[in-house]
Amino acid sequence: xxxxxxWATIGRRLARLCGLCLLTGGRMAVIVITTRRSKxxxxxxxxxxxxxxxxxxxxxxxxxxxxxxxxxxxxxxAGELNRLHDHVAPMTAVEAIGxxxxxxxxxxxxLVDALARPPVASGSIASVYRVRLADRxxxxxxxxxxxxxxxxxxxxxxxxxxxxxxRTPAFRRVPIVEIADQxxxxxIGQLDFAAEADSLRQMKEHLAAVSxxxxxxxxPELCGDGVIAMExxxxxxxxxxxxxxxAVREAEVAVLVRAxxxxxFAAGFVHVDLHQGNTYFRSDGTVVLLDAGFxxxxxxxxxxxxxxxxxxxxxxxxxxxxxxxxxxxxxxxSPAATREFRTxxxxxxxxxxxxxxxxxxxxLFCVELFDLQRRCGLFAEAEFIFPMLCLLSLEGLVxxxxxxxxxxxxxxxxxxxxLLTEPPDEPQRVASP
Numbered sequence: 332x333x334x335x336x337x338w339a340t341i342g343r344r345l346a347r348l349c350g351l352c353l354l355t356g357g358r359m360a361v362i363v364i365t366t367r368r369s370k371x372x373x374x375x376x377x378x379x380x381x382x383x384x385x386x387x388x389x390x391x392x393x394x395x396x397x398x399x400x401x402x403x404x405x406x407x408x409a410g411e412l413n414r415l416h417d418h419v420a421p422m423t424a425v426e427a428i429g430x431x432x433x434x435x436x437x438x439x440x441x442l443v444d445a446l447a448r449p450p451v452a453s454g455s456i457a458s459v460y461r462v463r464l465a466d467r468x469x470x471x472x473x474x475x476x477x478x479x480x481x482x483x484x485x486x487x488x489x490x491x492x493x494x495x496x497x498r499t500p501a502f503r504r505v506p507i508v509e510i511a512d513q514x515x516x517x518x519i520g521q522l523d524f525a526a527e528a529d530s531l532r533q534m535k536e537h538l539a540a541v542s543x544x545x546x547x548x549x550x551p552e553l554c555g556d557g558v559i560a561m562e563x564x565x566x567x568x569x570x571x572x573x574x575x576x577x578a579v580r581e582a583e584v585a586v587l588v589r590a591x592x593x594x595x596f597a598a599g600f601v602h603v604d605l606h607q608g609n610t611y612f613r614s615d616g617t618v619v620l621l622d623a624g625f626x627x628x629x630x631x632x633x634x635x636x637x638x639x640x641x642x643x644x645x646x647x648x649x650x651x652x653x654x655x656x657x658x659x660x661x662x663x664x665s666p667a668a669t670r671e672f673r674t675x676x677x678x679x680x681x682x683x684x685x686x687x688x689x690x691x692x693x694x695l696f697c698v699e700l701f702d703l704q705r706r707c708g709l710f711a712e713a714e715f716i717f718p719m720l721c722l723l724s725l726e727g728l729v730x731x732x733x734x735x736x737x738x739x740x741x742x743x744x745x746x747x748x749x750l751l752t753e754p755p756d757e758p759q760r761v762a763s764p
Contacts, residue, residue, distance in 0.1 A: 336483040344484035348386060355382040373407060380411045384419055388478070389485035389518060391415050391455035392625070395606050413569075413607055421453035427460065427473050434555025439464075445471070454608060456521050456624065461563060469550055470564075470621075472524070474557035479522045486515040509713050517603065517717070521624040524559045530623035531561065537598045538620070543586040545619045564611075564619055572612040572732060583612045584733040588741050590618065591725055596641070596745040599634035601627045601717045605724045633659075633714035642746045645739045647684035649677030659712040660704075672707035679703070689734035693719075693726045 355378055362374045383394045394415045421427075424447045431446060432438055438446075441464055450458035451470075456478055460471045493507040520526060528549050535546040545564070553560030572580055587610065594600040604625035611619040629637065636659050643651035653676035657669075664672075683696055697719055704710045729736055 336480065336487055340480060341484050341487050344481065345488060348488070351382055351385055355379070376408050376411045380414060383412075384415060387419075387455065388481040389489070391419060392518060395455070395604070395608075415455070419453050419455060421450050421458045422473070422475050424448075426476050427458065430473050430476060430557045431471070431555075434558040435553065441465075442471075446473070452608060462560075468563040469553060469560045470547070470562070471553070472559040472561070474522065474524060479519070482518055482522070486511070486518065490515070510716050513713055513716065517625055517627055524554070524557055527622075527624045528554050528559050530626050531559070533598075533600065534594070534602070534620065534623045534626070537594055537600055538590055541586075541590045541593050543583070543617050544590045545617050547619075547621060561621075564621070566613065567611045567619060567621075569607065572607075572728075575612060575614065579614070579616065580612070581733045581736075583616060583618050584729055585736065585741070586616075587612075587618050588725065588729065588736070588738075589745075590620070591721065592742045592745040595718055595721065596638050596742065596749040599629040599631070601629060601721050603627060603717055603720050603724075605721065605728070610728075627714075627717040629714055629717070633712050636712055637715055637718055638746055638749045641739075641742060642750055644680050644684055645743050645746060647681055649680040649684075652680045653677045656711045657709070660709040662709045664708040668707040669709070672703065672709050675703040675707070676700075685737070685739065687734070688726065688729045688736050688738050691738060693723055693738075697723070 358378050359375055362371060362378065366374055380394070383390050394412050397409075397412055427446045427450075428438070428443060431442065442462055445460050445462040448460070450460050452459040457472045457474045460473065462469050462471050490508060490511050493511045497507050528551070531546065531549050535548065538544045538546055547561040547564055550560040550562065568574070572583070575583065587605075591602065591605070594602060602620070602623070602625075604622060609620060609622040611621070613619065636655055640652050640655045643649070643655060650673070653673040656676055657673060660672075679696070679699055683691055726738065729738060
């Protein structure tokens, strides 16, 4: 899928990154000088998104994640970044036909004709085509050629930068490389379409118990290397939630939140890619989840620990949360730093318990939590980054469309059921006095 990443490949990729950044910087400088203040921000945003699209690879995925946080970057920037979800320039018809022919063998005329037409959506990893067959209509997701080498080179560059950063005193003990490696494995995993098809089936099975959620069925006989076929869901439109009445909008946001919590706490299954290209809201009250490429399955220990931490936060038990994080923490430090760590975690949790979405900022919570770990030299389980990324993207949607929701209380039934069904193991680490 990714092939071997050579120094030559990394060098060419780095040269392209630097060249595009310099070119975009020059265009932005001209815009600042020549454009009226009222139009300047919009044109600068367009240039930034154009650069991200041209960079491709991991940079488009980063832009998609940022686009979910309208509350942080503002509606203008988020709106332009939303283009990266499924309006990226598609591959050519020749490339699409070649990929599908390699995966499935000789193609029918109907399939060739469908791949020759523009895709219904096109993102950083693949394009999606509507294919009308004799007995049904299917959505065919086709992987871009050479995208694996691009992403692998990006991740190698990011890993190298992470190593450089950890040599500075402030970040010497921060597990940046480990976190980058885990996220990198997830991004590379998006290129494994057999694994994604399996994840899509798992997600459909997990969410069968959640009312109001639809996950399209995979069509195994039309899947292959670089190709996933699934049922085509009609009537999906971009920014679909904006068209709904306020009451329906809030109800469907609640459905999505419950679905995410069920996946996270009941199954240890994390969907990290909840952007508008993968999540649709329909007027009949159902939420459609289309993609399972950027997902992560927590280890049993990490799932138990994260659930216990969230449960402690719901109940305002700061010291219990400190116990959970300290039990998973890596690194060595002094007794004084350990006490600061435990006291800081307890205080952070107690200050943020019981807040509605409009009064709670998960981004600031994560920043403060990370800074506390960095200062004390103790770092909680690195896998926690995935549920945090999932909840950060979900929080952005909830803040915009259901700001009065109590994000923590909504999780309570799922957390408590998980804790009662499978109680956590005894802590393996004894806290210092």
